[in-house]
Amino acid sequence: MIKVSVLYPNGNDKTFDMDYYCNTHAPMVAELLGDALKDAAVDKGLGGGAPGSPAPYAGMGNMYFNSLEEFEKAFGPHAEKIMEDLPNFTNIRPIIQISEVMILR
């Protein structure tokens, strides 16, 4: 299984509208990706490893697909529309990571 993570690094001048992300952006992405999207999760940054330290990432979106091919086929045609929605909830340029899920219990 393939996991596509979209990580939004935190910073002093960074903004992130978690309500919009959860209630508007994520549902839009899920509808565009359709059945290829096998699972999805959204994480809201609370803190870092040291007590009281800020969260390294304001938020993280995680999408699961059966294979890299299925992700690319589903995401490609909608990439522009999805990316165009980013300024509606954040001024952060996200880090995108494609991973193989090794353990999922």
Next chain:
Amino acid sequence: MIKVSVLYPNGNDKTFDMDYYCNTHAPMVAELLGDALKDAAVDKGLGGGAPGSPAPYAGMGNMYFNSLEEFEKAFGPHAEKIMEDLPNFTNIRPIIQISEVMILR
């Protein structure tokens, strides 16, 4: 639900032994954390957002707990032992992120 992510940023001089991480480190951590650990996942970096680009993170470990308190109570007594195992599989200093799980479908 609380998610504790341990992210290992990639780099030219960075090493990461995924076999050790999955087969030795992760099981050791799971045993030490006991019932407080509700779920866990390991991701292996395959690539970045641009075609052919390297994975921003060599690997990511994800642990789920009912609450921040339960995580701290379970992790605190074993933190030193867990951190001492890192040089056995990597020379990367991980980024730790504590998140609230907003969406998990």
